[in-house]
Amino acid sequence: MAGLNRTLAGNWAVVTGGHVRVGRAIAVALAHAQMNLIITYRTGEAGAEAATADFKGLGVQALALHVDLADAKSMVDLADQILVRAGASLRVLVNSASVYFETPLAGISSETWDNLLATNLRAPFLLSQRLGLAMKASGGHIINIGDSAGIRPYRGYLPYLVSKAGLIYMTKALALELAPEVQVNCVCPGAVLLPEHTSAAEANALREAIPLQRLGTPQEIARAVLYFIESEFTTGSILMVDGGRLIA
Numbered sequence: 001m002a003g004l005n006r007t008l009a010g011n012w013a014v015v016t017g018g019h020v021r022v023g024r025a026i027a028v029a030l031a032h033a034q035m036n037l038i039i040t041y042r043t044g045e046a047g048a049e050a051a052t053a054d055f056k057g058l059g060v061q062a063l064a065l066h067v068d069l070a071d072a073k074s075m076v077d078l079a080d081q082i083l084v085r086a087g088a089s090l091r092v093l094v095n096s097a098s099v100y101f102e103t104p105l106a107g108i109s110s111e112t113w114d115n116l117l118a119t120n121l122r123a124p125f126l127l128s129q130r131l132g133l134a135m136k137a138s139g140g141h142i143i144n145i146g147d148s149a150g151i152r153p154y155r156g157y158l159p160y161l162v163s164k165a166g167l168i169y170m171t172k173a174l175a176l177e178l179a180p181e182v183q184v185n186c187v188c189p190g191a192v193l194l195p196e197h198t199s200a201a202e203a204n205a206l207r208e209a210i211p212l213q214r215l216g217t218p219q220e221i222a223r224a225v226l227y228f229i230e231s232e233f234t235t236g237s238i239l240m241v242d243g244g245r246l247i248a
Helices: 021-032 045-057 072-089 110-135 158-178 200-209 218-230
Strands: 012-016 036-041 062-066 090-095 140-145 182-189 238-241
Touching: 012 021, 012 072, 012 110, 021 036, 021 045, 021 090, 021 140, 021 218, 036 045, 036 072, 045 062, 062 072, 072 090, 072 110, 090 110, 110 140, 110 158, 110 182, 140 158, 140 218, 158 182, 158 238, 182 218, 218 238
Parallel strands: 012 036, 012 090, 036 062, 090 140, 140 182, 182 238
Antiparallel strands: none
């Protein structure tokens, strides 16, 4: 953590979904680096408030904002709240929150499609657009949390996979739009935290398919995010953190 650019200490970072799972690990890493934090949540208010208390215990300012990522107006309002609180001290946006659930092809409705694409792709765009343009005044970083499955698909999750593929491409396009002041990059995790319904047999089969023969950890994703924040000559890049699964 000590290697993070010291000029960022005391400035603000936003982590969507920063109270749970990988988002929580990213937020903890940024708090250890002495960045003030704004996290978002849709459900789990008590958990979000507990997370902000933990971050404050590390010596930084922190607050949790409620938002429905699937609602476009809510995203505009969220950006306004962030800019009022962080202002010119905003330096980092991590688009981590997303929804993930099985969608067998025959059962995909327009509502399901719209919900997944709005939450996983439109919401990161709307937030990146507003906050990215604001950060151009002082410089900053946007890191999108993609998925290796956005490059190598599997069955049963088509809208989710399309949303993550779009996020990967959006990273590259935004990097051009916001250069040179704002760097935009994407971390693509592989198997890190498996769904709760995953059986032991399924988990073992997945481990065996990964060249490094294990699952990843949220902390490893957080370290990849820190790399992009520390780098001063990286934009439009996609970093696979998948144990080599993409090449297997």
